[in-house]
C-alpha cells in the first residue's frame with residue numbers, strides 16, 4: 642500500500658517537473674508530392690515560429706543537456722531540430738529562423754554532402770510516384786529476397802493520375818492504386834538495407850525506366866560550403882546523422898562505429914570545430930541499441946536525439962533525447978499539437 646502511494650506521488654511529481662519539448666522537422670519547402678510527410682511549407686513554418694515565440698524561449702541542445710545535468714531546467718524553453726541536411730534548411734528555413742531569432746540544430750547525413758543522388762525514399766518517389774512508365778511486371782532481387790509486382794494498367798502513369806493522387810502518403814491505410822502499393826512495399830524492403838544494397842535496388846529499378854541517377858535540385862542535400870553558410874552566425878548548429886542513414890541497430894559494431902565517427906570527422910573538417918550532437922537515423926527504439934548509444938558517447942558527442950514523443954526532463958538520458966515530429970500544420974493546428982506535446 643505504502644509503495645503504491647509512493648508511486649502515485651512520484652508520478653504526480655514527474656508530471657510537475659519542468660519539461661522541454663524538442664521539435665523534429667526535416668524539410669521546409671512547398672512540395673506537390675510528399676509521401677513521407679517530411680515537408681512543412683515556409684508559410685506554415687513561419688506560423689509555427691510565431692506560435693512558439695509568444696510563449697517560449699529557444700534553448701540550444703548543448704545548453705539543454707548541461708542544464709539537465711545541473712537539475713535546473715527552466716520552464717517555457719523549446720528546442721528546434723532538423724534531420725537529414727536538405728538544402729532547403731539553408732534556403733528556406735534559415736531566413737525564417739533568423740526572423741524569429743530561433744536557435745536550431747540540423748543533423749546532417751554525410752554521404753549526400755556535395756553528392757548528386759537523392760535519399761533513397763526520395764529517389765523511390767521519383768521513380769514510382771512521379772509521372773512515367775514502368776514495366777507492367779516488376780521483378781527484383783532485393784538483398785536475396787525476390788520481389789514481384791504486376792502493375793497492370795498502372796505501368797503507364799501520366800500527369801492526370803499524378804495530379805489526382807499526389808496527396809497520398811504512407812500514413813494512409815488505403816493504397817490509392819498499384820503505384821502507391823509499390824512505393825509502400827518497396828519502402829518496407831529498402832528501409833532495413835545497407836546503403837549499397839539500397840543503391841543496387843534503385844539502380845535496377847531505374848534501369849527499367851528513363852529516370853536518371855542525378856537527383857532533383859529540390860531534393861538535394863547541402864554542400865560543404867552551404868553547411869558553413871548555415872552555421873556561420875551561430876544561430877544554427879550542425880550535428881551528425883551518420884554517413885549513409887542506415888538502421889544502425891542492424892549493422893555490426895565496426896560498421897556502426899564507422900558510420901558515426903566518419904560523419905563526425907567529416908563535419909568537423911568542414912566546420913573547423915567539434916560537433917556536439919548526434920541524431921539516430923529513423924530514431925525509434927528499434928533503430929539503435931545500447932551498443933549504438935555507447936559508440937556515440939565514445940565518439941565524443943555530448944548528446945543524441947531519438948524520434949519518439951516525450952519532453953526532456955532532468956532525469957532524461959542525454960543520449961536518448963525524445964522529440965516531437967512536426968507535420969505540415971497551419972499555425973492553429975500547430976498550437977493545438979504543441980499543447981498536447983506539453984502534456985506529455
Ligand SMILES: [Zn+2]
Nearest residue numbers: 724725922923
Ligand atoms: Zn534522417
